[in-house]
Amino acid sequence: MKNVFDTFFFTEILQGLGVTMKHFFKKKVTYKYPYEDTPVFPRFRGIQYIKTDEEGVTKCVGCYLCQVVCPSECIHIVTDCGHKGQRLIRKYELDLSRCIYCGYCEEACPVDAIHMGRDYHTVDNTRDNYVVNMKTLTQNYKKEQKMAEAKGEQL
Numbered sequence: 001m002k003n004v005f006d007t008f009f010f011t012e013i014l015q016g017l018g019v020t021m022k023h024f025f026k027k028k029v030t031y032k033y034p035y036e037d038t039p040v041f042p043r044f045r046g047i048q049y050i051k052t053d054e055e056g057v058t059k060c061v062g063c064y065l066c067q068v069v070c071p072s073e074c075i076h077i078v079t080d081c082g083h084k085g086q087r088l089i090r091k092y093e094l095d096l097s098r099c100i101y102c103g104y105c106e107e108a109c110p111v112d113a114i115h116m117g118r119d120y121h122t123v124d125n126t127r128d129n130y131v132v133n134m135k136t137l138t139q140n141y142k143k144e145q146k147m148a149e150a151k152g153e154q155l
């Protein structure tokens, strides 16, 4: 008898629609990624950036500590001696495809140069593009500054 009642009055369909309508007006918990970014927690560790001074010069002094501490050996630094005896950074490369985002490089840096950012958009179709250099890492700093300013925060 119940089956006949359900068939004639579409009770199961109405029950299903009831569930749909209940959730229709609730606050959304999903995001339309990649059209919309998902929020990240304050201690999130994303793509690194390297800070620069007011003149745009990198704060990195080429001490190699980040390279030594990196457990996945994804940082590769080459330095040289300048004419005044100063250390020049000839190459600073970080392979994001090997990075495990542990944050050790940030912790080891003695001059507060390298930091874990909040950007997590690493997807690319070429392996070479995962290797970022000093120019990209300092550009990342500018991006992170803009993101922080938009949120009223300071890096």
Ligand code: SF4
Pocket: 066, 069, 070, 071, 072, 073, 074, 075, 094, 098, 099, 100, 101, 102, 103, 104, 105, 106
């Ligand atoms: S986050 Fe960890 S794995 Fe990635 S570069 Fe820094 S030390 Fe290496």
Ligand code: SF4
Pocket: 059, 060, 061, 062, 063, 064, 065, 066, 067, 077, 105, 108, 109, 110, 111, 112, 113, 114
């Ligand atoms: S630890 Fe800091 S200062 Fe030293 S090489 Fe790495 S980023 Fe540069």
